[in-house]
Amino acid sequence: MTKQSEEMTHLLSGYKRFREGTYAQNQERFEKLADGQHPKAAILCCVDSRADPNMILDANPGELFVIRNVANMVPPCESDNAYHGTSAALEFAVEGLHIKDIIIMGHARCGGINALYENAPKPIKKGFVGQWMSIATDLALYIRRQYAHESVEEQKARLEKESVLASIDRLRTFPFIAEAEKAGNLKLHGWFFDIGNGILLAYDNEAREYRPVSQD
Ligand SMILES: [Zn+2]
Known part of the structure; x- marks a missing residue:
């Protein structure tokens, strides 16, 4: 051996x-x-070893339907013959398990988002990661242009959070998600976790900002 x-x-x-x-x-x-399994919610998070939803939520086996990919991104709904792993998991969560909540959880200092920001002016479409991250190139270019007065670190942090919201928008390009949400059977949530301070933020649709999740 x-x-x-x-x-x-x-x-x-x-x-x-x-x-x-x-x-x-x-x-x-x-x-x-x-x-x-009868999980209570589905959560899409980054493959980053520091963004572990079961640890953050102190969840037991069977409670969380976890989907992970590079930079916790939702791809657009595409009906070609490619192999869409994240889309398949979302479909199974909604149509197979009748999940009532889908959470997209971003995280601080994401390597994928960092590369997306750095490469946005000249996107690297080579390799699986480059092609995957190009989903959000337009958003990265927008942040670079719109917030050019902020530091690069601030812009990257902004991109990490905005990318979660863009992913929620893309969730609605899947007919089974748009229909379930419209019928009131599904809620979509945007979260953000920072391992350094251990704080979880949730996007407040009315206030249009991320706010710390209540611990009560
Ligand atoms: Zn990440």
Whole structure:
């Protein structure tokens, strides 16, 4: 057997703790979960290892339907023959699981958004990440133009938050989402998390700004 890396040994020691601790203490609950999932909401977040929705919401297995991709972006609804992973997950959440809330959660210091901002004047369409991030090139160019008087860091932070709202708009390009929202069966939410201070913000549609989520 090949020698395992230190990193893998560290991670697998966590599995041992799971088996002996969490699983052993909740075996009955886990066995019940095997019958099916009934998550309370769907959340789309970045693949970034610091943006973990289950940790932030202290959620248990089965509670959150988590979709992750680079920079937590919703693609536009496209009906070609390409392989649309995020769109498939959204479709399953709404049509298969009848989810009542979809949350798009952005996060601070997102590497994907940083690259999007930096490359916006000359978008790199090479590779999967470049092509993927070009979904929001127009938004990045708009921020660069409109907020040129702000520092680059401020503009990037603005882009991280605005990109969440643009993703919510693109959610509505999917007929099954637009129809469910119109019928009052689905709500769309924009959130933003900063690991540095541990604060979660939610976009307030009436105030048109992000506000800290109440802890009460
Ligand atoms: Zn990110």
